[in-house]
Amino acid sequence: MKYMDHNVVSSKMKSRLTKNKFFKGLFFAATMFGLIVLAVLLIRIITQGGGYINWDFFMNFASRFPEQAGIKSALIGSIYLMLVVAPVSMFLGVGTAIYLEEYAKQNKMNRFIKVNISNLAGVPSVVFGLLGLTIFVRNFDLGISILAAGFTMSLLILPVIIVASQEAIRAVPRELREASFAMGATKWQTIVRVVLPAAVPGVLTGSILALSRAIGETAPLVVIGIPTILMFTPNHLLDTFTALPMQIFDWTKRPQVAFHDVAAAGIIVLMTLLIIMNSIAVFIRNKYQKRY
């Protein structure tokens, strides 16, 4: 007795293959959805804001009149902010990664640190804003300054930098460490002279991607109370300042449609910065890939 009639299977095969084709089309359409949205978003913003991109836009401060509004203070503020965030977050992130990968023993404390880092990565940015407002702005009395915002942003992207640095350090082959130890090098000498130089590209790639997240992040700045209309550029790290996403937020909220075009222009500048940073990260990643 035969359980399987091959004629029946063959006749059903055609409809099964048609179904396969149909769903393939569906899955492809879903994939294209994201791409199309991105395309629409970019085209929309460029057509809306492109007309405002000119020299004056970069040289002017904020204004009540859309055609005179510029992003000078916001752009310079964002750059200042990165000058604080980059060293602080990388110092803390790489230090933590070295500790976890090279020194931490498998004990409760260190497992707790690891679990804590992955949970910290899931805390909403607006909550980091509340932390910054309470601890840095008020308790440390830094005021609404570049330093207060910079510290807040550094803690926000810290988990990303830690994880990226951990991966980069883990990718350094054990044989290189052994070679160094066998020459009589101490552990710290081995880390500084062998492990870190080999891990630098990975650390940099991850850090730049994390910084590009920080430069577009708005919510913590809002909560800290960063002003949006600022007619000067900051002189030192305790000065108040404004930043690109804050400025865009302010223009977007205005009822006048003309300000929406200014906001689009601001978005073009912000996205250009992001693309430059991402390109640098991708360049470093490709240049130093697969070296071992």
Place this chain on the structure above:
Amino acid sequence: MSTKDSNKSISVQEMIAQKSNRGLLSRIEKLVPKILFAIAAMSVLTTIGIVLTLIFETIIFFTRVSPLEFIFGTEWYPFANTTPAYGILPLIVGTLKITGIAVLVAVPIGIATAIFLSEYASERTRRFIKPILEVLAGVPTIVYGFFALTFVTPVLQSIFPQLSIFNALSPGIVVGIMIIPMIASLSEDAMTSVPNAMREGAYALGSTRLEVALKVVLPAATSGIVASTVLAISRAIGETMIVSVAAGSTPGFNWDITGSIQTMTAYIVQVTTGDAGYGTTIYYSIYAVGFTLFLFTLVMNLLAQYISKRFREEY
């Protein structure tokens, strides 16, 4: 460089012995782990700082507003002059509306994208599409907010004329778009880690690609897909700028998605951009709301970790 000095009078070992600084080196060896531990402890301190900040300020808030009213109240009118009401349920409902719409958009599209990339796409296609998805994930949320308000809402209004300028639908959809890359890439990771032997077994029996994808790969990757969805929900709950720009500031205890609403995150933004003074009840209310938000996302994150650990497939 002279070439014939192998008879140098002093050997390298002697030079090393002269320069040897074992004392200093071993002091560094002892000190470095301590310094690095202190640095690593910063991330723990950050968490402690967040939790303590939220708890202390929330306690002050609860000396002025009854916790029962806060948790069970269905009216949120903090700015009312005579009788302010602090029932958080309307803000939670607002958050859930946005999250629900986002999940309805992102889960099917995200998983379908993951199936396409992992089971159908060629290596070349994958290498073309994945970076674009990364860009989509890297778009700042304020840009998405702008997009929701100035593009998606008008488009939707032309379809549903009853839609107000501020509504839950448009930002919900855009939050969904924002979390698509997260679901797609994490689900794809889960699917690609399903061993090829399982696929080959099914193909050898005459299965079509679709059958392999839906009946073999998808079940094997379920825990990863569910975990990615839970993480994405957590992101949607905490999303701030899109809803601040496009959802409005009218907390309401209803399930209408066409009118103005307010989420927990948007309330915090509304207060901090306004001029509620330090020390007022409104000021402390943002910590109580922030604490609630923190608990929601924490539960989601722990759940995602639990799922991916507990149900990790062993191949």
Place this chain on the structure above:
Amino acid sequence: MATTTTKSVKINNQPIKNEIVEKTSVYKTNQLNLWYGSNHALKNIDLDIKENEVTAIIGPSGCGKSTYIKTLNRMIEIIPTVKTSGEIIYRGRNIFSKDYQVEDLRTKVGMVFQKPNPFPKSIYDNIAYGPRIHGIKNKKILDEIVEKSLRGAAIWDEVKDRLNENAYGLSGGQQQRICIARCLAIEPDVILMDEPTSALDPISTLKVEELVQELKTQYSIIIVTHNMQQAARISDKTAFFLNGEVIEYDDTDKIFSNPSDKRTEDYISGRFG
């Protein structure tokens, strides 16, 4: 630096002694036991290794030969679950004694690994690594050390024009000789070689073997190999390990022509392993 002192003890240029005189020991291993967790990997090892000889350690895989050689410079301690008992006397001092700084030991005892493992740095920086970590910074001295070490490893002529290129650009055999040169740069007393040719092609293997023959005039060399012909070709003494024990340790000629233990004979004649 050019102070000519006759007092200086030159470890590596010991006067050649009369053959009748018993050679000095570098390593004396007494009742060494080693465990990986609960796995007893080395059992009551007793070995007396002489200076300026090539001592080969042979045996089937898993016999403990690699473990033993890694114990000689305490590299085995990288694995956290390792426990040892017994003693290894290196030049009169027990290397397990509490006040023995492991870095000092490894400065005297160099090591070459199975897989070539140059650092992802220039050839020059690879060779200068050892001297630099030990505090030698003078550029002129470093230049001399680099040249001398590369000549010592018979690779100077191949790389002298590309000292600033990354060592990863070299072939596997060249990389291994760079690693030997890197090891020579701190003029070690002993060189441990852990299957140094197992990842190399026959021609590169031959070059490394010739090199070992040259180096033995100045250094004591302990080499682990799974290749019995190699042991027979290049070593003066051979120790046969089996299941964590030393079965036989004698002159290489004796081991390969007239072994006293049946198991050694079986292994050498290819009956197992």
